[in-house]
Amino acid sequence: xxxxxxxxxxxxxxxxxxxxxxxxxxxxxxxxxxxxxxxxxxxxxxxxxxxxxxxxxxxxxxxxxxxxxxxxxxxxxxxxxxxxxxxxxxxxxxxxxxxxxxxxxxxxxxxxxxxxxxxxxxxxxxxxxxxxxxxxxxxxxxxxxxxxxxxxxxxxxxxxxxxxxxxxxxxxxxxxxxxxxxxxxxxxxxxxxxxxxxxxxxxxxxxxxxxxxxxxxxxxxxxxxxxxxxxxxxxxxxxxxxxxxxxxxxxxxxxxxxxxxxxxxxxxxxxx
Amino acid sequence: xxxxxxxxxxxxxxxxxxxxxxxxxxxxxxxxxxxxxxxxxxxxxxxxxxxxxxxxxxxxxxxxxxxxxxxxxxxxxxxxxxxxxxxxxxxxxxxxxxxxxxxxxxxxxxxxxxxxxxxxxxxxxxxxxxxxxxxxxxxxxxxxxxxxxxxxxxxxxxxxxxxxxxxxxxxxxxxxxxxxxxxxxxxxxxxxxxxxxxxxxxxxxxxxxxxxxxxxxxxxxxxxxxxxxxxxxxxxxxxxxxxxxxxxxxxxxxxxxxxxxxxxxxxxxxxxxxxxxxxxxxxxxxxxxxxxxxxxxxxxxxxxxxxxxxxxxxxxxxxxxxxxxxxxxxxxxxxxxx
Numbered sequence: 263x264x265x266x267x268x269x270x271x272x273x274x275x276x277x278x279x280x281x282x283x284x285x286x287x288x289x290x291x292x293x294x295x296x297x298x299x300x301x302x303x304x305x306x307x308x309x310x311x312x313x314x315x316x317x318x319x320x321x322x323x324x325x326x327x328x329x330x331x332x333x334x335x336x337x338x339x340x341x342x343x344x345x346x347x348x349x350x351x352x353x354x355x356x357x358x359x360x361x362x363x364x365x366x367x368x369x370x371x372x373x374x375x376x377x378x379x380x381x382x383x384x385x386x387x388x389x390x391x392x393x394x395x396x397x398x399x400x401x402x403x404x405x406x407x408x409x410x411x412x413x414x415x416x417x418x419x420x421x422x423x424x425x426x427x428x429x430x431x432x433x434x435x436x437x438x439x440x441x442x443x444x445x446x447x448x449x450x451x452x453x454x455x456x457x458x459x460x461x462x463x464x465x466x467x468x469x470x471x472x473x474x475x476x477x478x479x480x481x482x483x484x485x486x487x488x489x490x491x492x493x494x495x496x497x498x499x500x501x502x503x504x505x506x507x508x509x510x511x512x513x514x515x516x517x518x519x520x521x522x523x524x525x526x527x528x529x530x531x532x533x534x
Numbered sequence: 535x536x537x538x539x540x541x542x543x544x545x546x547x548x549x550x551x552x553x554x555x556x557x558x559x560x561x562x563x564x565x566x567x568x569x570x571x572x573x574x575x576x577x578x579x580x581x582x583x584x585x586x587x588x589x590x591x592x593x594x595x596x597x598x599x600x601x602x603x604x605x606x607x608x609x610x611x612x613x614x615x616x617x618x619x620x621x622x623x624x625x626x627x628x629x630x631x632x633x634x635x636x637x638x639x640x641x642x643x644x645x646x647x648x649x650x651x652x653x654x655x656x657x658x659x660x661x662x663x664x665x666x667x668x669x670x671x672x673x674x675x676x677x678x679x680x681x682x683x684x685x686x687x688x689x690x691x692x693x694x695x696x697x698x699x700x701x702x703x704x705x706x707x708x709x710x711x712x713x714x715x716x717x718x719x720x721x722x723x724x725x726x727x728x729x730x731x732x733x734x735x736x737x738x739x740x741x742x743x744x745x746x747x748x749x750x751x752x753x754x755x756x757x758x759x760x761x762x763x764x765x766x767x768x769x770x771x772x773x774x775x776x777x778x779x780x781x782x783x784x785x786x787x788x789x790x791x792x793x794x795x796x797x798x799x800x801x802x803x804x805x806x807x808x809x810x811x812x813x814x815x816x817x818x819x820x821x822x823x824x825x826x827x828x829x830x831x832x833x834x835x836x837x838x839x840x841x842x843x844x845x846x847x848x849x850x851x852x853x854x855x856x857x858x859x860x861x862x863x864x865x866x867x868x869x870x871x872x
Contacts, residue, residue, distance in 0.1 A: 266658070266662045266665060266666050266704075267662070268656075268658070268703055268704050269656075269657045269658065278657075281654070282654075282655060285651055285654040285655065286651075286655075288651075289640065289643060289647075289651055292642075292643065292647070293640070293642040293643065296642060296683075297642070363636075364636060364637065364638065364641075365634050365635070365636030365637060365638040366638045366639070366640055368604060368634055368636075368638060369632070369634070369638030369639075369652075369699065370655065371603075371604060372602045372603060372604060372627060372630070372632040373627060373652070373655045373656060374624055374627045374628050374655070374656065374657070375655040532606060533604075533605050533606055534599060534604040534605055
């Protein structure tokens, strides 16, 4: 048995952020896989909304001028996916606070591990959990009678858009957690934004049926962009240029939010 | 230089906690900041166990945070194994191991997973990380529990896992922030043995903070008494006790006396010095404690404050602490070891 050669990290620092991201993401995903009920519980409420609203308002689709090919349940799926991406990733900040309180974050910070990797792992976890939950909603919707003419490609685009919303919201939640160190603040921010953002969009109602001021807000509402991307991608005739523009905008916004949260994290790490 | 840890003039202030009286916090000057460290200096020789002893709030944890790159001082400098922690924190992190007060272990991962991840973060290849993890699991008696989630561990097991995590990359300097707080006596003794071994067999430098006098006395080669952000006394425990010379005469009075009166009475007794009054207790030093007892008792009786009991003791660290901080190491500071 040979002695372990304890390496100096300064020598291998080029690959450091990547390998650190890999190992730290592995830690998060293992925890996720070990507690599958956390993901399942999170998706229950959005699914209830899906079937409750889908059934309650199924006649909305018959209003002259609604002009949607398909059931109201199908119409709702992208909106419920967006809602779930938002509510699911609210917990990112909660687990950040927990790791600060438990001392786990400090343990990573006194190691030579890359700071960026610690945040990357959080983003990667959000992407994976959002994907799983989005697919659960898509399949349950299908089981309930929703149909997706856009096929697999449509579902993929919807999922990517939901990941962007999830990452965006997860970054905001992380930032709130780090700055305010209060679970109540995170819940407060979430409940403040959730319903207005949902209803100031075309998630439940055709945009042109909304009053003018609501339409004005909806067109600037990132959640609405996700709904439009998803709905168009799942339809028989996707508007690819519209999808590309809105996805690009969501991507820019998500990158911006992650960048700000990384900055916040760096300043936190400098003076624990 | 054979110093493993050097700190010079560390000053660290924090914003004062918001006071209820708003007028008070209006002048946003220096007064509104709490001085956690007030020019702290340390020099820890390589391969020794060095204890920082002090009550809660003395600045022990703040000092450790600065030395382990978690916080930056307002002024001052610090180096670990010759690496400046302010200028080259990354390189400093490679040579230090840290066991913080709060368990940093991930409760949703097994003991072994925690250790292997730690190895990876310090750049160990997977095979080496696994081998080192097994080594440490054996050494800390966690072999049986290695595959269980850390959330199922008892307090003592969790603390051992914390120390194992800090040792994963074989650091040159190990920081232990209150390693035995909250442990039962048996786990505490085991932890002491392990710490002694680290410095002995592995030539590691161990810096530990504690608020247990006994822990510092039993474990440390050298210690620093920290009070209000400053080192007020430094040296080997034996040397610090010897410096006090002579014995301690402790007298208990029936009621809280007038401090000045008692002090005046006793300083007039030949051979008695360093009179301190704490509550109903009075302590004084004398080169020959037994010989001083009759005259001390007589003087007190004459002054109208006869003693209830009297004891003579060799100086303990408690006395050292009292001498340098002007306070007894009160029970409030020392958490009872139940």
